[in-house]
Amino acid sequence: MTSRFRRVALIGKYQASGARAQAGAQDGVMEDIGAFLESHGCEVVVEQSTDEHPEISRYAALSVGEIGRTCDLGLVVGGDGTMLGIGRQLACYGVPLVGINRGRLGFITDIRLEDYKATLVPMLAGDYEEDHRSLMHARVLREGNVVFDALAMNDVVVNRGATSGMVELRVTVGRHIVAVQRADGLIIASPTGSTAYALSAGGPLMHPAIPGWVMVPIAPHTLSNRPILLPDADEISIELVSGRDASANFDMQSLATLMLGDTVVVRRSDHRVRFLHPKGWNYFDTLRKKLHWNEGGS
Structure with a gap:
């Protein structure tokens, strides 16, 4: 299935000590995601600070401004803090963002890392929910x-x-x-x-x-x-x-x-930040999962 997004920016955060400490367990995650995107017809680029990680250095590294002007989608791999930082910078360009959660809570990076392939296939084809945040x-x-x-x-x-x-x-x-x-x-x-x-x-x-x-x-x-x-x-x-x-x-x-x-x-x-979520996503599902509202009595 071919992606409707021609050029996708892969954005992560490797500067943090926690992300580097996880590298042994998930060393090939970013490379795997890049290869997955390419297999669906996407041209993959990376944000400049993401490029510091050697596993994805083969992709062109762009500044945030270049991503905003030339990319159709930003795929953010990390926690909510990573998404907050890039969301503020890309809002003025209107580039939609998808979040793969590599952090803890994940209120706005809502795709589980282990589920990203099955979840992204329909989204790349245009089957998603769009959510704008002020x-x-x-x-x-x-x-x-x-x-x-x-x-x-x-x-x-x-x-x-x-x-x-x-x-x-x-x-x-x-x-x-x-x-x-x-x-x-x-x-x-x-x-x-x-x-x-x-x-x-x-x-x-x-x-x-x-x-x-x-x-x-x-x-x-x-x-x-x-x-x-x-x-x-x-x-x-x-x-x-x-x-x-x-x-x-x-x-x-x-x-x-x-x-x-x-x-x-x-x-x-x-400006507002554009988020894309899997089809069927809604805010109340997120609250139930993240705040454990579905863990109650009998």
């Missing part, structure tokens, strides 16, 4: 100037310093002041990120079709400060009023140090 565009403003700019798929988190006390944050949604919160921090999460840090801090799960965000305080001083769902059409501003050594994290993959008076401004990005 991105968050965050900026750090200092005296009116942008000093940091980042995209996030999961969340934007303002945190207190590791050895300091609480931070005090003035939160504005649109043109309305919501609260001045004293807490260990604050999470603004997308529906995709509602199953990540926000969930562990007591936030609700959000279906990815909901056009909103969840704002979750981290260990608030006032117990009536509870998670709240917000429309993603509104801009959210978080000003650091007091607190030492505070920082802002974006998907826990990039970091900005904050000074008093800095404001983290979060708005909906103009």
Whole structure:
């Protein structure tokens, strides 16, 4: 069966010590996947950092920008962190992504490694479900100037310093002041990120079709400060009023140090990430599998 995707980028993460430690057990995985794609008529390329692994060095190595401009599909082999990183970078190009889970949870890399051949055959032929996920565009403003700019798929988190006390944050949604919160921090999460840090801090799960965000305080001083769902059409501003050594994290993959008076401004990005899933996939199946909701009583 010939693939409807002419050029496919194979993307993995070999820099992490965990991935290198697994190389002995799964040394030929990437090479096997590349050969499988070629057998279905795909031209295979690899993302530049993936090319550091010798087993697939025979494929042309492209930058993320080159992949975005020339590839029809990105096949990501790794965990959710790998998918978050490449998803943010490729969103502006509209390249669809398929995730083969080589990590632990796999909320957005949902194809099991041992099942990839049987699962990918119909998907390569065009039989799949398409799922779009919103991105968050965050900026750090200092005296009116942008000093940091980042995209996030999961969340934007303002945190207190590791050895300091609480931070005090003035939160504005649109043109309305919501609260001045004293807490260990604050999470603004997308529906995709509602199953990540926000969930562990007591936030609700959000279906990815909901056009909103969840704002979750981290260990608030006032117990009536509870998670709240917000429309993603509104801009959210978080000003650091007091607190030492505070920082802002974006998907826990990039970091900005904050000074008093800095404001983290979060708005909906103009770009969305395109995911392709096996035919019949739905969000509730993912929740049942990953959160073990199907393990109950008799």
